[in-house]
Amino acid sequence: MPTQSSFVTPATPMRAYASTADLAISPPSHREASDRARAVASPKDLRTEPAPVRFVIIALAVTFLTVFVVLPLVVVFASAFSKGISAYFSALAEPEALSAIRLTLLVAAISVALNLVFGVIAAWAIAKFEFRGKTFLITLIDLPFSVSPVISGLVFVLLFGAQGYWGTWLQANNIHILFAVPGITLATIFVTFPFVARSLIPLMQEQGTQEEEAAISLGASGLQTFFRVTLPNIKWGLLYGVLLCNARAMGEFGAVSVVSGHIRGETNTMPLLVEILYNEYQFVASFAIASLLAMLALITLVVKTVLEQRLDEGQTPRDDPRDH
């Protein structure tokens, strides 16, 4: 099924640049689904491997996952609770921790909202129109995936820093972008831009423009067409993109670290605070914050699985003329 594999596309580059939040996100498990389907289709046997071989392969996979994914997660939670539950919660109740949580939520809310709008617009343009430079635009959308997050942060330092292009002017007008919320938000938007657009483009391309044309010929305005026809058709894909975008926005470390300035209680996001606390040997506090990020990852994982199921269900089989 082409639609399934197209949804793997956005996930692939993400893994290469995994940061704290999406470390725990495994690539979509479409393979399993198709295997299940095959097993139903011919229950006899496609599993030609003898039982011991199968056992070894499965054991290897499970061991690998345990060592590299489950164990670290367990360690995070174990360390967070090593001094007891009250220590855990008092670490989270620290003003610094609360400020980091607030900042992370704020930045994620702004960047997800903006990327939702930009992503839909970009995907719409690419999927529904033909224009010169389209390939270039697609490449541009992928740029944040292919650039190291540190570089993404540095770009903003070059633009807005004291020695940067607009630094002097900004200082003169008392506008704070770098080492403040706007800078962190900009860096996060940059890094997370591709998620929404990337998850929508294949979906919208596959759906084509005919339903929109039908809506317009029936008298619908542009907005009516978008909200009544286009949006319902892409809603699961859109949620999927938003979910991944949010996970990355909350977990982003590299780019944010460069532009944040690490002002305690002001410009530290959760991932930054985790590092700072760890470097100061405050292990319980550090892992307590980390455990929140890990939980975010786990929730993301669950919701993502549900969304993927919805997406698969939402794909009506391509109109078969001979299905009378």
Place this chain on the structure above:
Amino acid sequence: MTIEVKNIVKKFGAFAALDNVDLKVGKGELLALLGPSGSGKTTLLRIIAGLDWPDAGEVRIDGEDALGHGASERHVGFVFQHYALFRHMTVFENVAFGLRVQPRAIRKDEATIRARVKELLDLVQLDWLANRYPSQLSGGQRQRIALARALAIEPRILLLDEPFGALDAKVRKELRQWLRSLHNEIHVTSIFVTHDQEEALEVANRVVVMDKGRIEQIGSPGDVYDNPATAFVHGFIGESIVLPVEVTGGSVRLGGRPLNIAADGAASGASKLFVRRHDMQIGPAGTGSLEGAVRHVRSFGPIQRAEVTLSGGEGKTVIEIDAPRDRELQAGEIIGLQPRRYRIFAAQE
């Protein structure tokens, strides 16, 4: 409502999809745009609907300039080849869509909308599917729902883009007759695009034959079949035998041998002789202006179809003729052939 198309030009890059097309469609007509793929017929339909825009020319619907309005303001019902039903809506909501998106000032109340949708579903005989989703319907059902949806807005004209193209042969045939009788019932001016000549000849009042962005002929189904205006129309509609001939003065020659037929005013020079398969008179060897050896005979229904190798000239020309069953042909038999009805067109470069 009438449709008038004047001097429409549409280019895709260097390719002229429509090259100065003129067309008038009368009130209540059911017109077929017939042509091979790439002939521009779908582009013309989309321009009338407002889904594409011409580079030059005029479109008038009921005398009113249509190009000044977008597709959503033209009140044109459009039916797509692949149905384009809204996949997330039930059949009922699909049909109701055009009524629900009307501006608040003229929008009907819910009861009226429901009654109208019910009426339309009855019209297409699918009221029992109202709560299904498009993916649960067969192709033929989907296309009938698409038609009901297009009719919901009481369109001034109805445009159908290869409406039966994605259906299998049997369903296609049923729907053809159904469309014909539906049109008799509701009488909305309609244009449908097809590449299937049988469909065009069977369904339409009038047929417009198109090729390479130009209109080759406009006429009744009988007219385009019996009196093709150009070599293209003769070759495209119905099966024809085509022979390369040379016209000099009033005489016609095939491979140097004179044929006993009149040139019918065809200009001198290299030409093509078109004869329908059933318009070849068969006689004993020595009669008729052509002679050939029967290679192979297949009999089915009321006719027998024979492959005949023409003698003379290169001696390699093979034609297919249809003969009635009562004149039995044998493989190897030498027969004389005489075109009963024929047309001669100048050969194109």
